[in-house]
Amino acid sequence: MQIDDREYLTPPDNEAIKVYECYLCDTPIYEGEDCYEIDNLIYCEECIDKHFKMISEKADISADLADLECHDIK
Numbered sequence: 001m002q003i004d005d006r007e008y009l010t011p012p013d014n015e016a017i018k019v020y021e022c023y024l025c026d027t028p029i030y031e032g033e034d035c036y037e038i039d040n041l042i043y044c045e046e047c048i049d050k051h052f053k054m055i056s057e058k059a060d061i062s063a064d065l066a067d068l069e070c071h072d073i074k
């Protein structure tokens, strides 16, 4: 009986399947893991935090902050 070498190159079915790669850090994201998509770019859990921090610095949120302060003071 001949053994097909290609069998060994095929990953077993129970192995995690890499579905994405993080856009920022290239971390592989496997099936079932948390990941986030913004503008068709995939971010891991760590980088989505960085992404939001980056964009929040640029955003003008002074109106929202003033509103929150009003609620906090009362």
Ligand SMILES: [Zn+2]
Binding pocket: 022, 023, 024, 025, 026, 027, 043, 044, 045, 046, 047, 048
């Ligand atoms: Zn990442």
